[in-house]
Amino acid sequence: MSLPSSDPPPRVLHLSQPVDGGVARVLTDLVKAQLAAGLHVTAACPQDSGLAHTLRALGCDVAHWQATRAPGPRLVREVRRLAHVVAEARPDVVHAHSAKAGLAARLVLRGRVPTVFQPHAWSFEAVDGLAAGLALKWERWGARWASRVVCVSEAERVTGVRAGVRATWSVIPNGVDTERFHPADARTVRTGIPLLDRLDPAAPLVVCVGRLCRQKGQDVLLEAWDTVRRRMPGARLVLVGDGPEAARLRAGASGDVLFAGAADDAVPWYQAADLVVLPSRWEGMALAPLEAMACGRPVVLTDVDGARESLPPGLDTRCLVPSQAPGPLARAICDLLADPPLRESLGRQGRRHVLTTHDVRRVADAVAGVYRELLTAGPGGRAVCGKHSECREPIHT
Known part of the structure; x- marks a missing residue:
């Protein structure tokens, strides 16, 4: 993976909550590739989580962000804590993984720093009734504060479009480490x-x-x-x-x-x-x-x-x-x-x-391409996708 040459290298801040399951595995593989490429990578997540320990072992800077998996009364405090993390990390790009991190990141940044939001499945599909309606309203509103929404499948992107989420999209299918995951008797x-x-x-x-x-x-x-x-x-x-x-x-x-x-x-x-x-x-x-x-x-x-x-x-x-x-x-x-x-x-x-x-190296290269577009797009980090007719026009802040 390659990014625009700079000295020092671009600073990437990953935000993640949840800290287990597929989201954690995707983030771990991505951080590993970005560190190998020479990027300055920080991850914000609860410090006592297995994800935090794994990322530290890779050599990643881990900032403590105490946040629960689901939205709730503590959201205001969690957003304030994240604001301090962002101020200390001084990122060139912020990459928020899953609904909770995406919610907090966009409330803090509001488009002032190039922001990638990766839903890893839409929040409004995970709940029913009033909660689903509120989640959908937020995703429609919050999309204006994402420089790019990265979906892991075309079907996930289409689900967002049909739900009324207007964004600049990239589709980057998930990948796995094909050396670690291999056949055996x-x-x-x-x-x-x-x-x-x-x-x-x-x-x-x-x-x-x-x-x-x-x-x-x-x-x-x-x-x-x-x-x-x-x-x-x-x-x-x-x-x-x-x-x-x-x-x-x-x-x-x-x-x-x-x-x-x-x-x-x-x-x-x-x-x-x-x-x-x-x-x-x-x-x-x-x-x-x-x-x-x-x-x-x-x-x-x-x-x-x-x-x-x-x-x-x-x-x-x-x-x-x-x-x-x-x-x-x-x-x-x-x-x-x-x-x-x-x-x-x-x-x-x-x-x-x-x-x-679905080799994980293809994923890392594709994400690097998204970062490269955002870092060279100027203020606000917005670039028009051009591939999908329903992508919105860029909004410069």
């Missing part, structure tokens, strides 16, 4: 995972990696699993992750469903799987299917934003099912578990697709 990997070491080596194993929350749809998967259990009694399901729905999911699960808890490294779980499933209710572009395919594993995922774009062309009929539809999900799982040669073929196709389309 499933039976060998299973022997090294304590939760699986007593499992029948021939037992079909389905793995779902994701935060245990409403968005990821594990409750729908458990409902579908009742059908899978009847058709394939020896199959086992592992849920990898933790979150607010953990207790409820455990209470409703049968004995052939295993809960692995949060995993610092999900690679062995992908490699141990015969099939990886992600039954999300909404996404921008989920990382788990990309990581699974990089490990050579077939996937089944719900047809939400980014799903079709993450799959190799032509696999949508076998690997995509409607969201919140236990019946089709169960059928897709059973069909693939019953066909090992097909699973192997899909795994090979998925690995090739990720290598050519």
Whole structure:
């Protein structure tokens, strides 16, 4: 990745809340690439989070920004704290990740510094009723204070446009580290995972990696699993992750469903799987299917934003099912578990697709291109996209 040459190099400030899951993984990979390129990178997030520890280990400056995941009564204090962080960091570009960070960053900056907002799935899809209406109004209003809105899929961008968000857009699909996420023999990997070491080596194993929350749809998967259990009694399901729905999911699960808890490294779980499933209710572009395919594993995922774009062309009929539809999900799982040669073929196709389309280095280069445009655009950092007819005209401040 390259940016306009300067001495000192451009100062980038990343803001993140949440600090776990896919957002944290995307940010970690991006910071790693930017540090290697010689940028001065600071990240603002809660200092006691796993994300903060990981970024410090990479050599990134981490500023303490005490903020909760969701908006609430403490928002005013959180915005004030962020204003102090921005003043100390003196960034040339601010990159805010997800709804909460995007809310606080735009309230603080109001277009005075080139600001990139990356929703990682829209906030108004995550809530219902009055909260959804308020979130949508904010995204429409706050877009004026984003120099660029970066979506991880074209579908996510279209969702924003249809909701009335008028912005200058860039679409940069998610990517994964294809050296870290790589194929391995499933039976060998299973022997090294304590939760699986007593499992029948021939037992079909389905793995779902994701935060245990409403968005990821594990409750729908458990409902579908009742059908899978009847058709394939020896199959086992592992849920990898933790979150607010953990207790409820455990209470409703049968004995052939295993809960692995949060995993610092999900690679062995992908490699141990015969099939990886992600039954999300909404996404921008989920990382788990990309990581699974990089490990050579077939996937089944719900047809939400980014799903079709993450799959190799032509696999949508076998690997995509409607969201919140236990019946089709169960059928897709059973069909693939019953066909090992097909699973192997899909795994090979998925690995090739990720290598050519979703390598994390492509993401870093594309983000660098956005920064480059903003840094050379003059006051306010605005540049017209030119690709999408609905992009707004630039507003200089």
